Amino acid sequence: MSWVLGVDSGGSGLRIALGFTGARSATTTATAASPDPAGIPAADVTTVAVTASDEPVRTGPAGLDTAHLLAQLLPAARTLLARAGGGPLSAVAIGAAGMATLGDGLRAELPAALERALGVSRLALAADAVTAYAGALGQRPGAVVAAGTGMIALGTDLTGWHRADGWGHLLGDSGGGAWIGRAGLEAALRAYDGRHGGSPALLSRMEAVFGAPSGLPASLYPRADRPAVLASFAPEVAACADGDPVAEGILATAARHIAEAAAAACPPDGDAQVALTGGLFKLGEPLLAPLRTELSRLLPRVRTVTAAGDPLTGSLFVAAALSTKSLRLPLDPRLLHVPTHRDG
Structure with a gap:
């Protein structure tokens, strides 16, 4: 059994879910997408606990504020793990609004920061549209419209991503x-x-x-x-x-x-x-x-x-797939970034 953490950061705040991969528990909520038509297995993850903050991650001159994200994420993650009696985390997936265009700081700073603070080396940094896709369709070809404060559509044939809109409230997000x-x-x-x-x-x-x-x-x-x-x-x-x-x-x-x-x-x-x-x-x-x-x-x-699940479900799904080496969604420098990590 491996512990995994999923994070959904959006315009309304931050949500964090702790789960584990492996044997299902009848007393917890199980979340797993079905295998796709090609037979790719789904990541099997059981949700144990969820917490939330209604304070959105700040955006500064350098983009999304890494320190502000960590200030909310780390105490919540430690509390969730302590309450669940869990051990070390196997993987973390963070889906964030603005990751594609404002996430350079997160991509540069979070891998080392999370390894120091939580001892985790398997990390996925995703646009919130990617985690919305994973939560809604798993690892099938198709498209997802993620609409809340903003609006973005993201599609894939499992070889690459195609996004439409998601340009923010000043330049787009039309219909959001x-x-x-x-x-x-x-x-x-x-x-x-x-x-x-x-x-x-x-x-x-x-x-x-x-x-x-x-x-x-x-x-x-x-x-x-x-x-x-x-x-x-x-x-x-x-x-x-x-x-x-x-x-x-x-x-x-x-x-x-x-x-x-x-x-x-x-x-x-x-x-x-x-x-x-x-x-x-x-x-x-x-x-x-x-x-x-x-x-x-x-x-x-x-x-x-x-949709089978929401973006938080998708973040947990991606973390589980990363933990079990079953991630088949296309990697992309801005949409779905998996930094090099040490195995073991």
């Missing part, structure tokens, strides 16, 4: 939670100004959530967690969609953006699947109904399936 929330707030402010395209219903919700419109820029622009604040308004847009054509139109446009990203990332050949994962889809039918229509239009021969 921050995008929907921003569009809803813009429609509210249009109504406040008396401009075309405004929504009185969204204005009413904005005032209830954020207060007077005149104070919104000052309370929003200086915040480091702007994407999460914008995304917090997405449920208000969904709540107004039944009966408000502006809100309904925002969600229809979001669905089109999401489906276009899925189509761009999906492998063109083979028995591919598309899975949806992430908190955004908890908005329910106001978003899912137009999304099903768009996916059917753009990917008529591809099956849309329910």
Whole structure:
């Protein structure tokens, strides 16, 4: 039996799961993807405990802040291991939003830091879209749309990765939670100004959530967690969609953006699947109904399936696969980086 740790770092905070590979326990939650059509075995991992912090890892001039990540991760990992009575960790997998574009510092500093602090030498550093993929589809070909505060689609034929969007709330993440929330707030402010395209219903919700419109820029622009604040308004847009054509139109446009990203990332050949994962889809039918229509239009021969697990599940899956030397997902310097490690 080997202990493994999975980490999911996103715009809403940090989640950490401890698990073990090997014999299943009837009293714990088992998580394992089925073998793919080529017969590649799945990593068998049992989840023992999960903990979370609602403080997102900071981003500085050098990218994701390694010290801030370690300050949250190390005490939590030691506590989880102590409570479980576990021994040394066999492998750690960290999936982080921004890893692909802002993770140079993590890739340079974390391997040595985690080996010193936790004695672990098997480490995978992944974009959160990769851990979302692993949690949703395991090691099959296909594509996953990971949508929460942001939005990215990632696909693979198991020889390489193809990503679409995931460019952050200023340059992309079209259709994600921050995008929907921003569009809803813009429609509210249009109504406040008396401009075309405004929504009185969204204005009413904005005032209830954020207060007077005149104070919104000052309370929003200086915040480091702007994407999460914008995304917090997405449920208000969904709540107004039944009966408000502006809100309904925002969600229809979001669905089109999401489906276009899925189509761009999906492998063109083979028995591919598309899975949806992430908190955004908890908005329910106001978003899912137009999304099903768009996916059917753009990917008529591809099956849309329910995600088997979430990005934290995927992080634990990757750690287990690394521990058991069964990792078959394509390595990539930015999307799925496995530093050289010492065996034994």
